[in-house]
Amino acid sequence: MRAVVCQHAELGVQDLPEPVPARGQVRIQVTRCGICGSDLHARTGIDDWAEMAAEAGYDRFGRSDQPIVLGHEFCGEVAEHGPGAKGSLPTGTPVVALPLLRNAQGIDTTGLSVHAPGAYAEQMLVQESLMLPVPNGLDPDIAALTEPMAVAWHAVRRGDVGRKDVAIVIGCGPIGLGVILMLKAKGVRTVVASDYSPGRRALATACGADVVVDPAAQSPFAAAPSKGHVQGIPAVLELAVGTTEKLGRLPVGWWHAWRLVDTLGIEPKHPVIFECVGVPGVIDSIIGEAPLFSRVVVVGVCVGADQITPAMAINKEIDLRFVIGYTPLEFRDTLHMLADGKVDPRPLITGKVGLDGVSSAFTALGDPEAHAKILVDPRSSASEPEPVGR
Incomplete structure (x- = not known):
């Protein structure tokens, strides 16, 4: 599969092996991923974050010399259930998930750890227990914003x-x-x-x-x-x-x-x-x-x-x-606020790119007059941010 890898502050598209879900995990086909301000900072400053997290007792953050696939604001479709998964959501179900993944050595932060590659990719792994179906036929552009809105x-x-x-x-x-x-x-x-x-x-x-x-x-x-x-x-x-x-x-x-x-x-x-x-x-x-x-x-x-x-x-x-993050309940409630039309985040979305355009999107987001939120569509061929009507 194709994915955008960040290493030594450089972004590049690479062919990676298709992820294999472990116990309790699900492989999803990524449909959208938002580029977060945290991703922009992580590109050059992830070592500082890792050292700070280590002081707080968490040593599983990624490092700049590791090949990291960023992206933690995402939605996708169920592609494969791992061993021991309940499988209550069938293949093809649109889903979102909290960006945390349980591995044998501990819980990793999706998109900020080499052990939990993120959604700047065609496929990724999520924790089934943290996965939610997207209700009401919600547009993937909006569903992908569940995480930042939470x-x-x-x-x-x-x-x-x-x-x-x-x-x-x-x-x-x-x-x-x-x-x-x-x-x-x-x-x-x-x-x-x-x-x-x-x-x-x-x-x-x-x-x-x-x-x-x-x-x-x-x-x-x-x-x-x-x-x-x-x-x-x-x-x-x-x-x-x-x-x-x-x-x-x-x-x-x-x-x-x-x-x-x-x-x-x-x-x-x-x-x-x-x-x-x-x-x-x-x-x-x-x-x-x-x-x-x-x-x-x-x-x-x-x-x-x-x-x-x-x-x-x-x-x-x-x-x-x-404050930081959100609770699983807040994440779930945010998804339903979006799906029920109680919150309309469309003004935030100012552009879209494909995987080949992620690097140019990072550059474009440096201009506050040009963009606020750029979404990545792995199926798109756009190598430059395509504007979205506000």
């Missing part, structure tokens, strides 16, 4: 965003756009999006953002409706003193009323901010500009060292949360 759904759920909260999305690359889509699917009424790229801002609007700003011209925090957000230390001091004075007019001790507020979980109003850039300095800039008590959900992956000013976060009582 990342966005997990981030939104971890953000604990209410419908009346203000959500601010910093960075409108594919993950930021996915977060916007999922925020609107959850019913959040006010979503502010910020990106330097005019093209990305246009995509943010297409994905449903209510306010879209160029941070070079306006702060997204200034553009966001205040809705009672506490903007500075003098305001929080006034809030403490003023609230105590008001409660003191009640016929009971003010502390009884305050304790009731605590019991009910009532907090000062604050935005929920999603950092979707992953560049050093962004988290610190958000901490510096955000209103007090803001919740910051870090979705962008900054692999290198970064620096923040803890005292500023302390003074503002910033709630900082880091």
Whole structure:
């Protein structure tokens, strides 16, 4: 079979042996695979990821000197069941799967390990227990986005965003756009999006953002409706003193009323901010500009060292949360949100290539004005990204 192999940061199409499913595995014929920002970083920085993962106790990441087939956002069709597989989904069934594969030595991350080749290929292996049928005749272009949209759904759920909260999305690359889509699917009424790229801002609007700003011209925090957000230390001091004075007019001790507020979980109003850039300095800039008590959900992956000013976060009582991936349930629920039409990620898809065009697609994705998400169709002969109507 043909596959795109990455080794020493070089991408090239090679003929590889057809994968043979082991116990509990299924071989699928790949129909689509999305090119993820993680793939772009892995091409040149997978060694850094491997070392970081090893520090956390996981030593099965790929290395740059190994021949790795990237690709973890995929859909395909069942081609062969391995030994011990239930076989409940017959040959030809359209499927998606979580990108994890159980091998004899452990569980590998599909597309980021030499032991679990990814979907930049005509065929690949998936774990049957993590495989789901694609419902409602969902277009493979959309089904392939289950994985990145599940990342966005997990981030939104971890953000604990209410419908009346203000959500601010910093960075409108594919993950930021996915977060916007999922925020609107959850019913959040006010979503502010910020990106330097005019093209990305246009995509943010297409994905449903209510306010879209160029941070070079306006702060997204200034553009966001205040809705009672506490903007500075003098305001929080006034809030403490003023609230105590008001409660003191009640016929009971003010502390009884305050304790009731605590019991009910009532907090000062604050935005929920999603950092979707992953560049050093962004988290610190958000901490510096955000209103007090803001919740910051870090979705962008900054692999290198970064620096923040803890005292500023302390003074503002910033709630900082880091997220990665999704649960199997979130993955399943995302697939059905896509299939039921509750989320439409088509604005993200800006191009398609065949296996021979993956290298050129990596280059094209370096221009935010040209592309957001490029899909790989192993059956296509396109050697350059073919544009997709937005």
